[in-house]
Amino acid sequence: PGRFNAPGETLGLADVPVAVAQALGGAGASFGTTILDAIRGFNDVVFEAVGVLGPFTPVIVAAVVIAEVVVAIVVLRRIVYIVADLLQLGGLTE
Incomplete structure (x- = not known):
């Protein structure tokens, strides 16, 4: 089959990352x-x-947009650190 988990297809160990994603x-x-x-x-x-x-x-609209961008960057950076810790990629967080 040309697609993941097609009818009649047997899933194997290699398909686990695709299913999780x-x-x-x-x-x-x-x-x-x-x-x-x-x-x-x-x-x-x-x-x-x-x-x-x-x-x-x-000025106020620009300040709100800048604040939202800064918060998004901080949150995304924290998410990257959490994922790196979960995947044992310690070099990113040291």
Whole structure:
């Protein structure tokens, strides 16, 4: 068969990483969508509230975007360290 886990296909040990990646990808996609929807809702509220500040609006919008980017980088870096520790890649965290 040309696809993973096709009808009648016998799965072997080499198929375990693909199965795990598909399971985590499905769970991660719904979790990621939930987080992005929450950020989008927060941004809508903040940007509407800041819209009345006139000339200071671009400065505050830029500050909010920069803060979100910094938080995302810190969180992603922490996730990389956690995965590196789980995979015994100690050189990344030392």
